[in-house]
Amino acid sequence: MRLPVLLCFGLLSLAPLTCLASPADALALPEQDVAAIAREVNGEMAMQTLEGIVQQHRERGSRGFHTSAEWVASRARSFGLTDVEILQFPADGTIFYGTQRSRRAWDADAGELVEVSDGKQAPIASYAAVPMVLAEDSESADVTALLVDVGAGNTEADYAGKDVKGKLVLVSASPGEVQDLAIGKFGAVGILSYQQNQPNGWSGDNIEQIRWGHLDSFSAHPTFAFMLSMKQANALKARLSAGEAIRLHASVKAGQHASPYEVVTATIPGADPRLKEQEIAFTCHLDHPKPGANDNASGCSTILEVGRTLQTLIAQRALARPARTIRFIWGPEVEGTVVLLNARKDFARRIRAVVHMDMVGGGPRTQAVFHVTRGPASLPSFIHDVAWGFAQWVNVQSYDFAATGKAQFPMLAPSGGKEPLRAEDSPFALGSDHEVYQDSSYAIPAIYLNDWPDRYIHTTLDTAANIDPTKLGRVAFIGAATGVALANDPRIGTPAATPAPMRAPGPAASGDGKRVFRRNPEPRGPLSVFGYDWFDDHAKRLALPRPKLLDFEGPHGGGGDYAYEVLNFADGTRDAQQITNDVSAEFGPVPLALVIEYLQALERVGVVEQIR
Structure with a gap:
């Protein structure tokens, strides 16, 4: 159940506070602390960090990821954060961390796609110029072959009547959905994909953007794939439809290799001897193909700005050191979090609440809407109302300035915009590291700050030019104020109430409906993680049919x-x-x-047990 939050403004004024809700509870920090944080946050500083991060092609375990990790760590040290280190965890493709099968690192040195039809040399794609043109987990190759259009390429019907053996295939599906059919079953030698961005209101507007592509990290049929724009694909499809033979030369120097996962971490130590071993964590994901500005250099730069802001104010004695320790974590998305919480169980024990940021800086051109996303019904917590109270306050301050030119704390960056924030209070949704913390293995409540939709996510147009420094500063304020409030809140760490009021009326339970299931202690983590699906893998070994729940579509959620x-x-x-x-x-x-079918499948793979 959502707690009522009072929204008050008029800080540092002799006039009474103006309040927008009741009961009479103010924001979760003293006025002087709110004012100090609002004055100190600096979107330009966050932007400087972001501009360093986006220079790297930072796939998991790669050289680019390590360079970005070093950049973030060096900035954290320069800002006075403590316990700054880059943790390393082995990843060789066989080691498991809970539900995460470790994925070997992937690096690329070169990738060129050139048309050589009729002796011509017409370049099509170059990794050196645009790293995103080479799909993640591509392997080295040097082939010259004809191109065949197979439509989507992810069903056997797409290959009917087409000879693709020894040829390159042009597909609209994700390379990872195609490779076992195209390469393993039908003998193609490589893939060209024009997979489009996630569906949104702007889908198809820009036919020159190129989407980030993935191959299957664990496929028995390793290959390479180049990603093309819709404009390039349309031109090739038209020529092939006209009966033209298109011969291409693909040269790739890339591949997976054993290299550790890296997770950067730093702290602001707590002041209370009884509570300092407990932690409030700020998290993001540092990995992403270049440039990856909003997704997710924005979140990583903003949590670092939270750290700089708080450490500066503490050093100036403008803010009391919080009772609990505040920790900052930069790692690979989802898989890095599962690895960390399994390999370092002390982290899972100490972290009592999380403020997660994934895409928080989208400017007007991204069409982004900023959300303060609540936790799942299975893990009710007051922490979301704390964050939403501060977000509402920023909404009022930023709207007042946009509408009248006057506001006490508009939090504007000189190179940023002046638009109101217009944060939304949103229900739980999956899609980032917050789902790991809130999984029942850990049951750590998490606030998820995020932009959605974003018309440029996962494409070559997710650039620093589309990031708004003003928004970075405002989100840093929401995060910093929330983190300090939670670090001092006596309610943190107390068991959550059972969310019985959430239950919808249902029919009387049948005998099957009376069955009670309990999750086993291991494996720990969500069953579907990044690049690996624990449930699918183990269900296939037992030849279990796919549970229908996984493909079910409800009005407010999918399978x-x-x-x-x-x-x-x-x-x-x-x-x-x-x-x-x-x-x-x-x-x-x-x-x-x-639901029963899925629970029984979970029992068969050893995730739950039935209490008889």
Whole structure:
């Protein structure tokens, strides 16, 4: 249940506070602390960090990731943060960290795609110029072959009547969805993909942007793939349809190799001897192909600005050192978090709440909407209301300035915009590291600050030019104020109430509906992580049919949402009918039979046990 939050403004004024809600609870920090943080946050400083990060092609375990990690660590040290280190965890493709099968690092040195039809030398794609043209996990190759258009390329029907053996295939699907069919079954030698961006209102508007592509890290059929723009693909498709033979030469020097996951971490130590071993964590993901400005150099630069702001104010004695330790974590998305919490169980024990930032700086051209996203119904917490209270305050301050030119704390960056923030209070959604912390393995409540939609996500147009420094500063304020408030809050770490009021009415439980399931202690982590799906892998080994819940679409969530929460609710106290009611209240009605089928599949793969 959402707690009422009072929104007050008029800080440092002799006039009474103006309040926008009741009951009479003010923001979760003293006025002088709110004012000090609002004055100190600096979107330009965050932008400087971002501009350093986006210079690197920072795939997991790569040279570019290491360079970015060193850049962030050096900035953290220069800002006075303590315990700054780059943790390393072995990754060789066989080691497991909970539900995460470690993925070997991937680096690329070169990648060139050239048309050589009729003796011509017409360049099509160059990794040196645009690193995103080479799909992640591509392997070295040097081939010359004809090109064949196979449509989407992810079903056998796409290859009917087409001879692709020894040829390159042009596909609209993700390279990872194609490789086992195209390479493994039908004998193609490489892939050209024009996979488009996530569907949104601006899909198809820019036919020259190129999307980030992935191959399957664990496929038995390693290959290479180049990513093309829709404009390039349309031209090639038209020529092929006209019967023209197109011969291409692809040269790639790249591949996976054993290299550790790296996670940068730093702290602001707590002041209370009884509480300083407890931590409030700020998290982001540092990995992404170049440039990856909003996703997610923006989150990583902003949590560092939170650290700089708080450390500066503490050193100036303008802000008291918080009771609990505040920790900052920069690692690979999702997989790095699963690795960290499994390899360093002390982190999982100490972290009591998380402020996660993934895409927080999108300017007007991105069409981004900024969200303060709540946690799942399975893990209710007051911390989201704390963050939302500060976001509402920024909404008022920024709107007042945009509308009247006057506001006490507009938090403007000289090179940034003047638009109001217009933050949204949003329900739980999957999609980043916050889902790891809030998984029932850890049950750490997390606030998720994020932009969605973003018309340039995962494309070559996600550049620093589309980031708004004013927004970075405002989000840094929301994060910093929330972090300090939580670091001093006596409620942190207390057990959450059972969210019984969330339950939707359901039919009387049948015998099957009375079954009670409890999650096992291991493996720890979400079952579908980045680049590896623990459930799918283990279900295939047992030849289990795919549970229908995974493909179910409800009014407010898809199969992944339902599956995540069904497992979270399997706590040994709820029966299957109660779990069905709970997830139905959260995402929309779902049949009991689908929930039971999924729970039974989880039991078969050893994730849950049935209490008999």
